[in-house]
Amino acid sequence: MSDFDGLVRDDKNPDPLPSEQTTFKKSSSKKGGIAGALGADDIGSLARKFDLDPELGEKVLVPLINFLDKYGVGDAVNESPTVSSILSLAEFWNDISPVVKNATQYFGGKQKDLSEDDVAFLDRIREAQSETADMTLFQDSSSIGEVVEPEKPPEPVKVVKDPFKTAGAVDWFEMLGEPKGGKKAHYETSSTLTSLMPDTNFGVSGLDQLAKEAGLSIEELRAADSQSKFNNANSNSGLDYTDPNFGAKLNLGVDKITASMKSEKDKYERTSAAQFIDMPVPESAQTYDPLTVTGLEMPALKGGGLESIQSMAIKAGVTEEELHNSTALGGKDPKTASAQDPELAYSEVVHPTSPGELPQETYIVDFGDYSTDE
Amino acid sequence: MNPIWTHYCANQMESWLAWLNTVHINSYLELTERFITTHPYFVPSSSNFDEAQQGLFNKLIINRDFINTLSEKGLSIWANSNFVDFIACLEIYGVRYPDIRRLTNFLNLHLEWFTRVYQFFRADMILELREEGRNL
Numbered sequence: 047m048s049d050f051d052g053l054v055r056d057d058k059n060p061d062p063l064p065s066e067q068t069t070f071k072k073s074s075s076k077k078g079g080i081a082g083a084l085g086a087d088d089i090g091s092l093a094r095k096f097d098l099d100p101e102l103g104e105k106v107l108v109p110l111i112n113f114l115d116k117y118g119v120g121d122a123v124n125e126s127p128t129v130s131s132i133l134s135l136a137e138f139w140n141d142i143s144p145v146v147k148n149a150t151q152y153f154g155g156k157q158k159d160l161s162e163d164d165v166a167f168l169d170r171i172r173e174a175q176s177e178t179a180d181m182t183l184f185q186d187s188s189s190i191g192e193v194v195e196p197e198k199p200p201e202p203v204k205v206v207k208d209p210f211k212t213a214g215a216v217d218w219f220e221m222l223g224e225p226k227g228g229k230k231a232h233y234e235t236s237s238t239l240t241s242l243m244p245d246t247n248f249g250v251s252g253l254d255q256l257a258k259e260a261g262l263s264i265e266e267l268r269a270a271d272s273q274s275k276f277n278n279a280n281s282n283s284g285l286d287y288t289d290p291n292f293g294a295k296l297n298l299g300v301d302k303i304t305a306s307m308k309s310e311k312d313k314y315e316r317t318s319a320a321q322f323i324d325m326p327v328p329e330s331a332q333t334y335d336p337l338t339v340t341g342l343e344m345p346a347l348k349g350g351g352l353e354s355i356q357s358m359a360i361k362a363g364v365t366e367e368e369l370h371n372s373t374a375l376g377g378k379d380p381k382t383a384s385a386q387d388p389e390l391a392y393s394e395v396v397h398p399t400s401p402g403e404l405p406q407e408t409y410i411v412d413f414g415d416y417s418t419d420e
Numbered sequence: 421m422n423p424i425w426t427h428y429c430a431n432q433m434e435s436w437l438a439w440l441n442t443v444h445i446n447s448y449l450e451l452t453e454r455f456i457t458t459h460p461y462f463v464p465s466s467s468n469f470d471e472a473q474q475g476l477f478n479k480l481i482i483n484r485d486f487i488n489t490l491s492e493k494g495l496s497i498w499a500n501s502n503f504v505d506f507i508a509c510l511e512i513y514g515v516r517y518p519d520i521r522r523l524t525n526f527l528n529l530h531l532e533w534f535t536r537v538y539q540f541f542r543a544d545m546i547l548e549l550r551e552e553g554r555n556l
């Protein structure tokens with residue numbers, strides 16, 4: 047016996063099959079294992095018992111039962127009372143059958159139908175669309191919308207004669223079949239629109255001419271003219287611009303202001319002591335001297351006027367030289383160099399002896415005079 | 421809102437919802453996304469626009485019967501619209517239907533891809549309509 051004897055099968059003395067496989071073969075040959083365990087004769091009666099769809103029984107139940115039977119689950123249930131009581135396949139199947147049924151319906155497309163609410167909702171939208179939509183965008187059998195008619199090709203113009211072989215000027219009216227224009231307009235044109243229009247006079251046209259060109263009567267034009275309505279309602283408001291007194295007649299709308307100014311002037315004349323009528327009026331502003339008024343004498347100043355600086359300096363004992371030297375009077379000459387001022391010389395830096403403490407001379411009370419008990 | 425797409429969505433929504441009930445939309449969109457990822461520059465041919473195909477794009481956009489109901493004016497509006505107009509009309513239904521919301525989110529996510537494919541379909545459809553004698 048070698049180590050590889052087990053890998054080669056001896057055809058002459060085949061090994062007996064294991065006892066488990068023998069049992070499996072025997073059990074698989076049995077019919078109606080699971081169906082029998084669930085109290086049905088065959089798979090069809092099982093499907094009817096659990097109220098399953100025939101299609102579901104055919105497509106799902108048969109493969110599943112065969113699968114379970116193949117691996118002896120049904121035999122185990124039949125033979126083992128313990129497994130049968132614990133597993134209770136009937137209850138198990140009772141639980142999962144609705145799930146399988148729903149799953150089958152789901153993937154089989156049986157839930158295609160929408161709920162009534164959804165259908166009503168979509169119908170409302172569709173109806174609203176039909177009512178509000180621009181139906182010219184669609185064409186349907188009820189001929190709603192635009193009808194597209196094939197365009198008729200223009201009829202070819204019959205040429206009376208060949209213009210290239212005609213001697214002399216070509217009459218294009220005759221050539222194109224148009225009636226001849228009786229009167230020439232300002233523009234040489236055969237436009238229908240232009241020919242329908244009334245003759246236009248260049249330059250300033252009267253109202254009658256403008257109304258005629260606009261296709262209106264003069265009455266219609268006046269009725270529609272808001273300015274003429276205004277003028278008719280205020281017939282006296284017109285002014286003659288050729289009148290020499292045009293300026294006086296011009297109403298600027300300042301009557302109220304003028305009346306108010308007049309009343310103010312009258313009041314001032316009544317209450318004021320000054321009579322402006324008697325006051326002289328200067329002939330020219332350039333030669334007018336307000337300090338020289340005819341009939342007005344200015345009062346003479348007493349005391350000789352303001353005291354001069356020189357006299358005040360003499361009284362104060364300040365000489366003429368000191369008067370011009372501000373430093374002598376106690377002030378500082380900004381022109382002098384800062385080096386002469388000892389306070390501004392930073393050559394020596396003095397640090398405080400007791401930093402953080404105020405100097406002694408800043409105290410109002412000199413505590414040095416007080417004696418303390420030790 | 422584009423009047424053509426608004427009308428189209430209102431009339432097609434019932435069938436779309438029924439279709440969405442029969443598919444697992446997340447798996448469907450995942451598969452479609454894989455296709456887009458593996459075919460980023462997908463150029464469809466005329467056979468791809470066969471209505472019998474059950475692709476997402478075909479299911480939503482390709483409806484020759486509807487386009488044939490359009491007048492000349494409606495065709496002009498349809499031909500000058502784009503995929504964004506269609507999504508804008510579809511998004512309104514997403515408020516009520518989560519599947520439609522997932523769908524519009526997906527279309528917006530791959531807007532460039534769908535826009536390009538739609539342009540191929542539109543060009544193909546315009547050629548077809550012109551051959552039929554429509555004034556477009």
